[in-house]
Amino acid sequence: MKVFPDDLLYNREHAWVRVEGELATIGITDYAQEKLGEILAIELPEVDSYVERDEPFGTIESAKGVFELISPVSGEVVNVNEDILDDIGIVNSDPHDTGWMITLEMSDSEELDDLLDSREYHDFVLKEAESD
Amino acid sequence: MAIDEAIFRENQRTYAPPTLRFYSWSPPSVSLGYFQSTCKEVNVEACRRYSVDIVRRPTGGKAVLHENDLTYAVIASERNPLFPPDILGTYKVISGCVAGGLSELGIVAEMKGEGRSNPDDFLKAACFSSPSRYELLVKRKKICGSAQLRSKGVFLQHGSILVDFDPVKTCALLLPQDGDQTQLAKKLHGSVTSVHEQVGASVSIENICHAVKKGFEKKLDIKLVEGCLTLEEESLKLRLMNDKYMNDKWNMEGKVQDGSGNSD
DSSP: OOOOOTTEEEEETTTEEEETTTEEEEOOOOOHHHHHHEEEEEEOOOOTTTEEEEEEEEEEETTTTTEEEEEEEEEEEEEEEEEHHOHHHHHHHOOOTTTEEEEEEOGGGGGGGGOEEEEEEHHHHHHHHOOO | HHHHHHHHHHHHHHHOOOOOEEEOOSOOOOEEOOOOHHHHBBBHHHHHHHHHHEEEEESSSEEEEEEEEEEEEEEEEEEESSSSSSSSHHHHHHHHHHHHHHHHHHHOOEESSSOOOOEEEHHOOOOOSOOOOOOOEEEEEEEEEEEEETTTTEEEEEEEESOOOHHHHHEEEEEEOOOHHHHHHHHHHHHOOOOHHHHSOOOHHHHHHHHHHHHHHHTTTOOOOOOOHHHHHHHHHHHIIIIIIIIIIIIIIIOOOSSSSSSS
């Protein structure tokens, strides 16, 4: 079974968030990238745009289809990982670290309270994988 | 496209029962996959000359010429027991339904497993030339292409069943154009088939639609009930038409301006 880092929080749409002060860095989990298979293309928001919690912040295409990326928190985009735009394979090879996607300046840090910790996410994934 | 996306978005909110839609296209159109580049995949000038519209799908995959095809859309929750929760499993089940429909017409179609085949650049650009994701082959030729969009626990699958196939026109409308057109058309003819070719006679789109509907009902052991759009779906459809699917920015560049869709 996958290991999900303890210093991240997770939503049920398989996105993770790393919080540093008011900044939230977001990516997709190792479980998600494995489920999608080889990622072929990605579209991310522009810096200064606003992302809503539980709404799409980007889109990915793999050989299996197109998938919207659902944001765990709301905020203004302050940084986008240009490296993955140049080499999309990083999302498959290192999803929890260098495969990060965007950084938001959070507008409501209380939204973090609704997210799962690594243990809760692990259980959630286990349940989902069982039904697959 | 706007209707399919409206039903898909509403399903994310309402968890309504699954929907199966059938339609054909007027005027004829080329539909592009979500991430495809218009200028790299479509001969825009030739489309104008032939009065063929260009529209971008919310689903993935390759370019498709919709002229003599029956398009279907399946919209359902990932957790609906009619479909397996895994992604490829839904392709497999839906392909089984379509294969059942084709068998009603006397066509024996088999499923191609995972992965893609044709290495040829042009053949890769045209959706029908590269069978993948449990798509259907008849005598080793592709007859149906499909692609999905997934978000918030709901999937939309588009599929196109070829009623008739014109490899020369397909070659003229889809890029690249730098090869020998006659050779490319021949190759495409060798890897793609249609209902008309297999039945050996003309079959009306209504009859194909009826057969495929029956295929879904038999395979899934369900009775399909005709419905119409809810007020919310109707209103979202109009918004999506105006802001997205009738907008060149979306169709040509893949961007929407007001955040109503799934792009920036």
